[in-house]
Each structure stands twice: as C-alpha cells, then as structure tokens.
Amino acid sequence: MNIAQIETALQKILKPFNKESFIYDLLLAYGQPKASIKRLQEGGLNLSKTAGEIIWKKKLFFKPVEGEDLHVLIDTIKADDKVTKHDPRFIIVTDFQTLLAIDRKTSDTLDIPILEIAKHFDFFLPWAGMEKAQHQNENPADVKAAERMAKLYDEIKKDNPTKTPEEVHNLNVFLSRLLFCFFAEDTGIFEKVQFTNAISSHTQTDGSDLQAYLDKLFVVMNTENSKRKNLPHYLDAFPYVNGGLFRNKHQAPAFTRRSRQALIDSGQLEWKDINPDIFGSMIQAVITPEHRGGLGMHYTSVPNIMKVIEPLFLNELNEAFESAKGNNKALNQLLQRIWNIKLFDPACGSGNFLIIAYKELRRLEMRIFKALSSLAFSNINLGNFYGIELDDFAHEIATLSLWLAEHQMNQEFFKEFGRTKPALPLKETGNIVQGNATRVDWEKVCPKIEGDEIYILGNPPYYGARVQDSEQKTDVRNAYNNEKIHKDADYISCWFIQAAEFIENANSRFAFVSTNSICQGDHVAILWPRIFKKSVEIFFAYEAFKWSNNAKDEAGVTCIIVGLRNIQSLPKFIYKNQLKIQVSNINGYLANAKNIIVEKRADPISPRPKMVMGSQARDGGFLILSPLEKEQIESMYPAASVLFRKLVGSEEFINGIERWCIWISDNDLKIAESIPPIQTRIKSVYQFRISSKAKTTNGYSAIPHKFAQRAHKNTGSIIIPAVSSERRDYIPFGFMDEKTIISNRAFTIHEQAPYIFAFISSKLHMVWVKATAGRLETRINYSSGICYNNFPMPMLSDNQKESLAVFVFKILEERESHSEKTLAQLYDPDKMPPGLKEAHHQLDLAVERCYRSKPFESDEERLEYLFKLYEQMIEEEKTKGTLFEVEKRPTKKKK
DNA sequence: TATCCGACAGGAA
DNA sequence: TTCCTGTCGGATA
Numbered sequence: 001m002n003i004a005q006i007e008t009a010l011q012k013i014l015k016p017f018n019k020e021s022f023i024y025d026l027l028l029a030y031g032q033p034k035a036s037i038k039r040l041q042e043g044g045l046n047l048s049k050t051a052g053e054i055i056w057k058k059k060l061f062f063k064p065v066e067g068e069d070l071h072v073l074i075d076t077i078k079a080d081d082k083v084t085k086h087d088p089r090f091i092i093v094t095d096f097q098t099l100l101a102i103d104r105k106t107s108d109t110l111d112i113p114i115l116e117i118a119k120h121f122d123f124f125l126p127w128a129g130m131e132k133a134q135h136q137n138e139n140p141a142d143v144k145a146a147e148r149m150a151k152l153y154d155e156i157k158k159d160n161p162t163k164t165p166e167e168v169h170n171l172n173v174f175l176s177r178l179l180f181c182f183f184a185e186d187t188g189i190f191e192k193v194q195f196t197n198a199i200s201s202h203t204q205t206d207g208s209d210l211q212a213y214l215d216k217l218f219v220v221m222n223t224e225n226s227k228r229k230n231l232p233h234y235l236d237a238f239p240y241v242n243g244g245l246f247r248n249k250h251q252a253p254a255f256t257r258r259s260r261q262a263l264i265d266s267g268q269l270e271w272k273d274i275n276p277d278i279f280g281s282m283i284q285a286v287i288t289p290e291h292r293g294g295l296g297m298h299y300t301s302v303p304n305i306m307k308v309i310e311p312l313f314l315n316e317l318n319e320a321f322e323s324a325k326g327n328n329k330a331l332n333q334l335l336q337r338i339w340n341i342k343l344f345d346p347a348c349g350s351g352n353f354l355i356i357a358y359k360e361l362r363r364l365e366m367r368i369f370k371a372l373s374s375l376a377f378s379n380i381n382l383g384n385f386y387g388i389e390l391d392d393f394a395h396e397i398a399t400l401s402l403w404l405a406e407h408q409m410n411q412e413f414f415k416e417f418g419r420t421k422p423a424l425p426l427k428e429t430g431n432i433v434q435g436n437a438t439r440v441d442w443e444k445v446c447p448k449i450e451g452d453e454i455y456i457l458g459n460p461p462y463y464g465a466r467v468q469d470s471e472q473k474t475d476v477r478n479a480y481n482n483e484k485i486h487k488d489a490d491y492i493s494c495w496f497i498q499a500a501e502f503i504e505n506a507n508s509r510f511a512f513v514s515t516n517s518i519c520q521g522d523h524v525a526i527l528w529p530r531i532f533k534k535s536v537e538i539f540f541a542y543e544a545f546k547w548s549n550n551a552k553d554e555a556g557v558t559c560i561i562v563g564l565r566n567i568q569s570l571p572k573f574i575y576k577n578q579l580k581i582q583v584s585n586i587n588g589y590l591a592n593a594k595n596i597i598v599e600k601r602a603d604p605i606s607p608r609p610k611m612v613m614g615s616q617a618r619d620g621g622f623l624i625l626s627p628l629e630k631e632q633i634e635s636m637y638p639a640a641s642v643l644f645r646k647l648v649g650s651e652e653f654i655n656g657i658e659r660w661c662i663w664i665s666d667n668d669l670k671i672a673e674s675i676p677p678i679q680t681r682i683k684s685v686y687q688f689r690i691s692s693k694a695k696t697t698n699g700y701s702a703i704p705h706k707f708a709q710r711a712h713k714n715t716g717s718i719i720i721p722a723v724s725s726e727r728r729d730y731i732p733f734g735f736m737d738e739k740t741i742i743s744n745r746a747f748t749i750h751e752q753a754p755y756i757f758a759f760i761s762s763k764l765h766m767v768w769v770k771a772t773a774g775r776l777e778t779r780i781n782y783s784s785g786i787c788y789n790n791f792p793m794p795m796l797s798d799n800q801k802e803s804l805a806v807f808v809f810k811i812l813e814e815r816e817s818h819s820e821k822t823l824a825q826l827y828d829p830d831k832m833p834p835g836l837k838e839a840h841h842q843l844d845l846a847v848e849r850c851y852r853s854k855p856f857e858s859d860e861e862r863l864e865y866l867f868k869l870y871e872q873m874i875e876e877e878k879t880k881g882t883l884f885e886v887e888k889r890p891t892k893k894k895k
Numbered sequence: 896t897a898t899c900c901g902a903c904a905g906g907a908a
Numbered sequence: 909t910t911c912c913t914g915t916c917g918g919a920t921a
Contacts (some may be wrong), residue, residue, distance in 0.1 A: 466900070520900095555902040774900065
C-alpha cells in the first residue's frame with residue numbers, strides 16, 4: 001500500500017459514510033488483511049468484553065459513544081489497565097462528529113471532525129508499516145505539503161518532460177505560482193478555497209483544458225482590476241496579484257486526469273500552517289531529484305540560523321531597543337535604522353536565513369511600535385533583502401517564501417494591532433538573483449551605498465579540495481587570484497574571501513555557517529592570511545558542533561559559525577559549551593590567542609629524526625588480509641609465509657586489531673607468482689589501479705605486487721596514529737619492530753629514539769597538537785608537516801636524552817601490566833589506570849624541565865609558551881638561518 | 896615520492 | 909537509532 005492508495009481509500013469511506021462499518025473500513029484503508037477484519041467484526045479477534053468496543057492487540061482500541069465528553073473519555077481509556085495491557089498502538093473514540101485519537105507510541109494526538117479524516121491520513125500510517133518518527137520535530141504541515149508537492153510534481157513531469165533550461169525554469173515558475181495560490185486561498189489573500197474550487201468546478205475532469213484555464217487565470221492575476229474586460233465572474237473574482245510573480249508569460253504545463261487530481265489534492269491541504277522558512281527547503285529538495293533522497297539535508301535549522309543572526313545584528317538591535325525605551329526620539333531613530341538595514345545571503349537556497357531575519361526584524365518593529373503607541377504600518381521592505389542562489393527553483397521559492405513570510409507577519413501584526421496593509425498587490429522583491437555567487441559581482445546584486453548598514457549571512461556550500469568538480473575548482477582558483485595555494489582550499493572559502501572584500505571599510509559585517517575544516521590544520525594557513533590582510537577581524541565564533549536538522553538524512557559534517565567585521569574596539573565573543581565567553585582576540589583557529597598561523601613544513605624546525613607517513617597500499621583492498629584469510633593461504637601454501645607482514649594503522653594500533661598485508665620484496669616475486677591466490681590478488685590490484693580515475697594510481701599498476709607508496713624501512717620504528725579520538729588526554733604512541741608495516745593512516749619515525757617518544761607523548765606536545773592539528777570531524781588528525789615539524793623542541797644533551805628514556809619505559813611497563821587491554825581502553829580518559837596516568841605525569845614533568853625550570857600551571861600557559869617559542873624560532877630562522885637553542889632563551893630575557 | 900583531508904563512514908551499544 | 913571513533917585513496921606538490 002502506498003500513501004496515495006491509502007488516501008483514496010479514506011476518501012471512499014466518507015461517501016457514503018457508514019457508522020457501523022467505519023472502523024473496519026478505516027483499518028482496511030490502511031491495508032489490514034481482510035480476513036483479520038472479518039474475524040474482528042465477528043468477535044474472534046476482539047479482546048473487549050464490552051459491547052461496541054473493539055480491542056485489537058497491539059493495533060487498536062476503539063469506542064464509539066453518544067453525548068459523552070470525548071476528551072474526558074479518552075483520558076480515562078488511556079490510563080485504563082484493561083486497555084493498556086493489550087498495548088494498542090492507537091486509541092480512537094468518536095461520536096461520529098468529532099474523532100479523537102492517540103498514538104500511544106509517539107504520544108501524538110488527533111482531534112478532528114470525523115469527515116476530515118482523509119486530510120489527516122498520515123496519523124494512522126504506522127498501521128501500514130510507515131513510521132512518522134523521522135518527522136517528529138518537523139512541522140507536519142511542511143512535511144505533508146512537501147510530500148504532496150512531490151507527488152504533483154511527478155505527475156506533471158510525466159506529461160511534460162523538461163529538457164532545456166528554459167523548460168525547467170518554466171516549470172519552476174509554474175510550481176511557485178501554484179504554491180502561492182494554495183497559500184493564498186488558505187490565508188485570506190484569496191477567498192477560502194477559491195483557487196481549488198475554481199479548478200474543480202470549471203475544468204474538465206480529464207485535465208484537458210486545465211492548461212488553458214491556468215494560462216488565462218494567471219493573466220488575470222497579472223491584470224489590474226480596472227483594466228480587465230468582459231471576464232466571466234469566476235475569473236474576475238481573482239484579485240490582481242502582481243509583484244512579479246505572474247508578470248512574465250510562462251505557459252502552464254499540460255494536465256491529465258491524474259495530474260489534475262493531484263493538483264486538487266494538494267489544494268486541499270491546510271496551507272496556512274506551513275513555515276515558509278523550512279518548507280521552502282523541503283520543497284526544493286522534492287523538486288531537485290538528486291536531493292530527494294535526503295529531503296532537505298542541507299537546509300539550516302532555525303536554531304542554527306538564530307546562532308548566526310543574533311550575534312551578527314539582532315542582539316545589538318535588541319539592546320538598542322532596551323536602552324531607547326521611554327525615549328521616543330531614540331525609538332524613532334531605531335525604527336529608521338531598522339527600515340534601512342539590508343540583509344544579503346549570497347547562498348540563499350530557498351531563503352531560510354532571509355525569512356527568519358525578516359521575521360525577527362518585523363517582531364522587533366512591532367515591539368517598538370508598541371513602545372511608541374504608534375499607529376503606523378510596518379515599513380520593513382522586502383526590497384532590502386538580497387540573495388544569490390545557484391539553483392533556479394530554489395531561487396524562485398526564495399522570492400515566493402519572502403512574500404509568504406510577509407503575509408504571515410502581516411497577520412501577526414493584525415492580531416496585535418488590529419490593522420494591516422492589504423496583502424495585494426504584492427510588492428516587488430526583485431533581489432533574489434539566480435547565479436553562481438562566486439562569479440557574480442555581489443555589489444551588483446546588493447548595491448553598497450554610502451552609509452548603508454548591510455549584514456551578509458548564510459550557509460554557503462562546503463566542498464573539500466578533493467571533492468570539488470572542475471567548475472568549482474575554477475571558482476576557487478579565481479577567488480584566490482590564481483595563487484597556487486588555492487588547490488587545497490575548501491569551496492566555502494570563496495564566500496569568506498568575497499564577503500571580507502565586500503565588508504571592508506563599509507558599515508557591514510558578515511557571518512556564515514561553515515565546515516570546521518577552514519579553521520583547522522592545513523586550511524588555516526590557506527585562508528586566514530588572505531582575510532587578515534584586510535582590515536577585518538573575527539568578532540564572534542561558535543565552536544564546532546555537529547550538523548543537524550530534521551531531515552531524514554542529515555549531512556555528515558561538523559560546523560562552526562564565524563562572524564567578521566571591520567576592526568573595531570568592541571568586545572568579541574566565543575560561544576562554547578552553551579557559554580558566551582568574552583575574549584580579546586579570535587584567531588584563524590577560533591582560539592582566543594594572537595593571529596599566529598602554523599604553516600606546514602617539509603622538514604623539522606630543529607634537528608630531530610624525520611617523521612613520515614606510513615605506506616599507502618592503494619590496492620582496492622587486495623593486498624590486505626584478515627588473519628583468517630592469511631591462515632587459509634598459508635595452510636595451503638606454507639611458502640607464502642614470507643610474503644605476509646603485519647599491517648598497523650591507527651585503528652589496528654589503538655584497538656589491538658590484527659591485520660596482515662602482502663609485502664613482496666623483489667627477491668620473493670617468484671614465490672609470490674607461484675601461489676595462485678596471491679597471483680589472483682596481484683591481478684586484482686592491477687585491475688583496480690589501471691581503472692582508477694587518478695593518474696598516479698594508474699601508474700602504480702606497473703607494480704601491482706607492491707604497495708603504491710612504500711615508506712617502510714627494515715628498522716625498528718615509532719608509530720604515530722594519525723587519527724585519534726579527541727577525548728583522550730594523550731594520543732598513544734608506540735614502538736614497532738622492523739617487520740611491521742605501518743599504514744598510511746599512521747606516521748612513523750624510522751628510529752626507536754626514546755627521547756622523541758618522550759617529547760611527542762608529553763602534555764606539551766598534546767596541547768600543541770590539539771591547537772594546530774587538522775581534524776576529522778572533531779577527531780585529531782595528526783600530521784607530520786604541521787604538528788611534528790613545527791613543534792618547538794629544545795636542544796638536548798645526550799644525558800638529557802638518556803634520562804628521558806626512563807620515563808618512557810615506565811609508561812611502556814604500565815601498559816604492559818594491563819596487556820589484556822587495548823590502548824583504546826587504557827587511554828579512555830574515564831578509565832585510565834592510575835599507574836599509567838602517573839607515569840605520563842612524570843614524563844610530562846621531565847619533558848617540561850627540558851624547556852624551563854619553572855613548572856607550567858595550565859594548558860593555556862603551555863600553549864602560550866609554545867607559540868612564543870615557535871614565533872622566535874621562525875624569526876630566528878628567517879634572520880639568521882640558524883637553529884634556536886631553547887635553554888638560553890629565558891635567562892636572556894631575565895637579564 | 897609524500898602528503899592532508901573528507902556537507903564521511905561504518906561498527907558498537 | 910544513536911554514539912563513537914577512525915579507512916582509503918585522490919590530487920597535487
């Protein structure tokens with residue numbers, strides 16, 4: 001059973017409506033088996049002893065009554081043990097006028113005239129095996145409307161294939177006009193159900209004349225009443241709408257019986273309940289087929305939009321209002337200011353940010369009117385709202401949604417003040433432009449006139465350097481003026497660069513929701529030097545949070561919010577763990593510290609063994625084996641033993657997982673080729689590499705028996721897992737023997753130097769790593785170029801090196817005494833064994849003594865110290881090209 | 896030859 | 909479903 005069938009069945013119940021069979025018809029409509037219904041009807045399945053009542057285990061409690069208070073009744077039933085022990089999913093009571101129902105699983109309730117049951121078909125969908133849990137926090141009206149539009153869209157599309165961009169645009173415009181009409185007839189812009197009724201009574205049921213009818217109707221809506229001639233009443237009854245929505249001639253699509261019916265069905269929804277802010281995104285997802293799987297996965301939730309709007313401008317306006325209260329002159333000035341504010345979303349989608357911002361401004365305006373006892377009308381002009389959107393349909397919807405928002409706010413205004421402007425004709429909102437924001441001149445979209453107060457906001461698209469298509473690559477290259485550095489930049493950085501340019505030296509600020517990548521690791525050095533070259537600063541930031549909205553498939557990404565303004569001596573804030581913390585500066589890492597940027601470097605900043613990335617198989621998985629696979633081959637071909645090596649990456653090392661790889665030295669190639677299962681795997685590697693789209697990988701098809709990149713040396717080594725949970729106080733490192741292959745998800749130092757182990761294991765290093773490393777989501781993503789090579793280390797005497805070894809061995813000893821546990825368990829911050837913790841603490845102190853005699857008191861102090869050292873080392877390298885000796889530095893300062 | 900990261904990915908609870 | 913935590917390999921220097 002699909003939704004459409006259920007709806008049709010429900011409509012059939014109503015005509016003619018039969019009290020006796022109602023409940024059975026209802027169950028049948030949701031696809032319950034006829035045989036069960038029959039048994040229920042005959043009493044076999046009915047667990048209730050009371051006449052008239054029906055209890056169907058797990059499914060239903062039903063009680064028809066006359067003249068009783070239904071609400072009281074249903075509350076009693078809800079609490080009745082005799083009912084609940086059968087665990088019915090739904091409780092339904094009705095006097096055949098009103099129907100009340102409770103969904104006992106979700107606690108949703110239904111309270112409707114029984115004849116409207118078809119409208120609320122979704123309530124009982126769990127009977128048909130369809131749960132509504134995924135929409136629980138979503139406004140059901142939005143979801144329903146989006147689903148209905150999807151159905152209508154599919155029907156129309158069937159008979160009106162769109163091939164050219166013009167045809168697509170045509171259909172997009174048509175749909176936004178329809179949406180407007182549906183909304184208008186439910187919210188008092190038109191007469192109640194005027195549009196839907198007109199269609200159902202004035203067009204043929206086979207849909208044949210609907211196209212012509214709509215074309216005529218839309219012309220009427222674009223014609224002022226005074227200019228209309230000889231129109232039949234059913235057309236003339238429609239008001240003049242204008243506002244650009246019906247201005248251009250776009251032919252309506254052709255209709256069939258089915259698509260006409262789908263249109264009428266859509267009209268029958270209660271459109272007045274929809275939220276244009278979120279609804280727009282859902283509709284957009286429905287219409288853009290590639291997004292349909294993840295219905296609205298990229299729309300920004302209202303709470304997150306508020307996180308942008310409030311610090312960007314709303315808090316300030318609210319404060320201004322509070323302090324102006326009682327001072328009419330100041331209040332009027334504030335009104336003037338609000339009326340002139342421009343809002344600009346250069347990636348506006350279906351307009352969520354603009355709509356929420358618009359609504360908030362209208363609400364503030366209402367509060368001011370109240371404080372002034374003003375009799376004025378709203379003067380916040382949709383013309384001050386600007387947007388750029390790549391997707392044509394979204395951009396149509398954005399314009400439409402702004403109108404809907406305006407109308408909803410006018411209604412709110414009417415409730416409060418008893419007066420409002422007429423809804424029609426619509427005013428111009430010509431400012432949502434379709435285009436690629438990275439290529440459009442923003443000032444052409446949102447003109448910057450002397451004195452204008454402009455806020456730029458939004459949630460531009462994020463694409464890492466490896467997932468951009470060639471167009472996007474070009475966009476990025478242009479944003480970075482062709483500088484080489486652009487090649488690792490995220491797509492969103494284009495918006496940051498353009499916005500920074502836009503606001504510089506203007507009365508303007510911007511804030512975006514962004515991927516957290518741009519404020520981490522490698523990317524900081526790519527983007528932020530360019531931004532800070534201008535006279536702008538970060539004035540607020542939200543620390544990383546996981547992306548979430550109410551869509552079925554949320555996008556998998558971790559976000560931040562960053563706000564920038566021209567340099568000013570006003571407070572700055574970091575929002576962290578629900579706290580708002582005032583800080584003196586916010587740097588490119590979103591930390592309260594100087595604008596230092598740690599660039600990756602190929603070699604260590606002071607003498608120390610090189611750290612390199614492990615060996616990368618790039619093999620399609622064919623060179624890598626589970627212990628079982630390895631044993632199977634070995635048991636048949638004992639000679640294969642020499643070809644296997646243990647393979648250790650982050651996961652294997654931290655979680656103690658055993659994994660093997662085929663590691664064939666040139667001498668062993670003959671053996672390998674003599675073993676059929678190995679031979680097969682080598683062939684598979686060849687296939688994988690030759691068919692890869694990466695040119696470098698194709699090249700490695702010449703050596704299919706080997707890892708593509710072989711960092712391994714036959715020496716003992718230190719392993720540095722690349723990715724590690726941020727919850728741990730220490731990233732666990734370890735020594736590896738010369739046989740073990742370290743994979744590309746870990747780094748390695750080809751030397752078992754205890755003093756290096758000591759330094760990288762120290763708290764000082766951890767603090768440094770947490771500050772500078774890239775992240776996988778919020779995990780630590782260690783890198784040699786950033787974390788290790790830049791880490792300021794003092795020069796050490798041999799004695800010092802040796803004395804550090806003692807502390808390292810103590811740590812290994814402590815780990816060994818819990819050898820049954822994995823490192824993940826040992827380094828779980830909540831369960832770390834005291835002995836291990838103490839061993840690490842002792843090592844921390846020993847390492848810190850190598851830097852200075854005075855102990856550190858906090859991680860902040862450690863970090864500040866390290867950054868100062870880092871700066872000195874960089875400075876020294878630049879000026880003298882010599883290496884820095886840490887021991888002497890602090891004493892020099894004292895003198 | 897060596898990297899750094901992913902509007903993620905995949906197993907555990 | 910929610911929580912937790914790290915693979916694999918592309919693209920480019």
